Amino acid sequence: MRYRQIKVSGASVLFDSELIGEDCEQLFDLDWLAAHSQGARLERGKAVMFRYRDRDMVFKQYHRGGLVRHVAQRAYLYSRLRNTRMWREFRVLSRMREMGLPVPRPVAARCVSVPPLVYRGALITERIANARTVADLLTQRRLTNDEWQQLGTLIARFHLKGVYHADLNANNIMLDDSGRFYLIDFDKGEIREDLARRDADANVARLQRSLLKLRRKLPVFHYADEDWPLLEDAYRKAVAAAGGKLGSRVAEQV
Structure with a gap:
């Protein structure tokens, strides 16, 4: 099965097994990203570029907008994993690529549940070359x-x-x-x-x-x-x- 889902350190990770393996949790570690992206800062609305296994990739952390961001900048109300923003974007990108539409290739999505009702997470896609x-x-x-x-x-x-x-x-x-x-x-x-x-x-x-x-x-x-x-x-x-x-x-x- 090409798309695999695992749980690591309390987080759920969905990934493309053709691109990365079960060690993909490290790609979401902020210290690892800083070391592999020329020290780029993780800022709201800013994508972080890095290279892994000879591929250029893009890391995006989900942030809340509007007044609510002052209370919980990276947390969202949680219902089901498949309804989280990173899961949905991963699957939408995957389906569009199957339809032959020109969009980035999804690499991995990570979601951390924050009891009782919120979650936070990030998405990694392949960078579009040149x-x-x-x-x-x-x-x-x-x-x-x-x-x-x-x-x-x-x-x-x-x-x-x-x-x-x-x-x-x-x-x-x-x-x-x-x-x-x-x-x-x-x-x-x-x-x-x-x-x-x-x-x-x-x-x-x-x-x-x-x-x-x-x-x-x-x-x-x-x-x-x-x-x-x-x-x-x-x-x-x-x-x-x-x-x-x-x-x-x-x-x-x-």
């Missing part, structure tokens, strides 16, 4: 017309598979050196039986808002008003070519 976020890329150059169109078509491809990205923004889209786009960070993401049109449209609108926000915020950001219609038109054409239906698929268990 890739930069669209947000970072646009500080250096404009995307070509073809790249905007490719991105619109790709987002439609996810939506047609029923995939809902809870935070689609310019920092969660990557482009590698070969010209291939990827979507990342599927915390709270879902694969739905029926992805409603309004939710698909909200995903696309969220991306547009993030581009406009970055343009206002950064001194140099190569995003122009005429770029957006290229993405939007490609997205609409891809949906129309598929019969204009979103979510017309069998529900995936994640």
Whole structure:
């Protein structure tokens, strides 16, 4: 069985046995990570890059947002292990890769139950080689017309598979050196039986808002008003070519 689950030192760990073994608990140790990631600090919302067994990997610790973070920054209400955020993201990524969608490969997820009702944890994924976020890329150059169109078509491809990205923004889209786009960070993401049109449209609108926000915020950001219609038109054409239906698929268990 490729995906294995073990309990180590009171923690549950789900991992890809093709990539790592039962010693994977060490990858979640903060001292080990600091030693293997050039001393990177584990900060809220920041991914930590490290190398293990000749593979580049990314460590992400789950943090609470909003006012509740001042009380329990890394703890969440616990119901069942399969419903924890790291378990769900691991399985959503795994299922999307089976569907042929360009997302990071999940490596391991770790969850620690904190009695009586909370938990904390982290997720490790394989790093996408030679890739930069669209947000970072646009500080250096404009995307070509073809790249905007490719991105619109790709987002439609996810939506047609029923995939809902809870935070689609310019920092969660990557482009590698070969010209291939990827979507990342599927915390709270879902694969739905029926992805409603309004939710698909909200995903696309969220991306547009993030581009406009970055343009206002950064001194140099190569995003122009005429770029957006290229993405939007490609997205609409891809949906129309598929019969204009979103979510017309069998529900995936994640």
